[in-house]
Amino acid sequence: xxxxxxxxxxxxxxxxxxxxxxxxxxxxxxxxxxxxxxxxxxxxxxxxxxxxxxxxxxxxxxxxxxxxxxxxxxxxxxxxxxxxxxxxxxxxxxxxxxxxxxxxxxxxxxxxxxxxxxxxxxxxxxxxxxxxxxxxxxxxxxxxxxxxxxxxxxxx
Ligand code: SF4
Ligand code: SF4
Ligand code: SF4
Numbered sequence: 001x002x003x004x005x006x007x008x009x010x011x012x013x014x015x016x017x018x019x020x021x022x023x024x025x026x027x028x029x030x031x032x033x034x035x036x037x038x039x040x041x042x043x044x045x046x047x048x049x050x051x052x053x054x055x056x057x058x059x060x061x062x063x064x065x066x067x068x069x070x071x072x073x074x075x076x077x078x079x080x081x082x083x084x085x086x087x088x089x090x091x092x093x094x095x096x097x098x099x100x101x102x103x104x105x106x107x108x109x110x111x112x113x114x115x116x117x118x119x120x121x122x123x124x125x126x127x128x129x130x131x132x133x134x135x136x137x138x139x140x141x142x143x144x145x146x147x148x149x150x151x152x153x154x155x156x
Pocket of ligand 2: 089090091092113114128129131139141142143
C-alpha cells in the first residue's frame with residue numbers, strides 16, 4: 001500500500017514552524033513522500049526529545065522509501081517469477097528498440113530500464129523510466145502487466 005501524506009503528517013510535530021523550508025507540515029509530508037525532502041530537514045524532530053517516539057515511527061513508516069529507486073518503483077523479488085512481461089510492455093523499451101521488441105527478442109539495447117538477472121527483474125537504468133525526474137509521467141505499464149503483483153509504486 002502507498003504511504004499517504006496524512007499518515008506522515010500525523011507523526012510530524014504539526015507546529016508549522018517552517019524550519020524545513022515548507023510553510024506547513026502537511027506540505028513537508030507531501031514532499032517527503034515524493035522524495036523532494038528528507039526527514040532530517042525537519043530539525044525539531046531530531047533536536048527535541050519529546051518527538052523521539054514519533055521520529056522512530058516515522059523512520060519505520062518511511063523505510064520503503066530507502067529501497068525504492070528514484071522512480072518509486074519497488075520490485076518484490078520474492079514474488080517475481082522472471083517472466084519478463086514488464087520488460088516487454090515498457091513503452092520506453094519499445095520506442096528505444098523497436099526491432100528487438102518487435103522481433104520478440106526483448107530489448108537488445110545495452111541500457112534498458114528493466115532487465116532479468118538471476119531469474120528476477122532488476123531496475124538497471126532508472127533514469128530512463130517515465131516516472132523519473134521532475135516532469136515524470138506516472139506510467140504504470142510494468143505494474144499493470146505483472147501477473148505476480150511483484151511491482152508496486154510508492155505513489156500513483
Ligand atoms: S520543520 Fe518539521 S515541524 Fe517545522 S514545518 Fe517543517 S515539518 Fe513541520
Ligand atoms: S513505469 Fe513505465 S517507463 Fe517505468 S519501467 Fe515501468 S513501464 Fe517502463
Ligand atoms: S512482470 Fe512481474 S513477475 Fe514478470 S519479471 Fe516483471 S516483475 Fe517479475
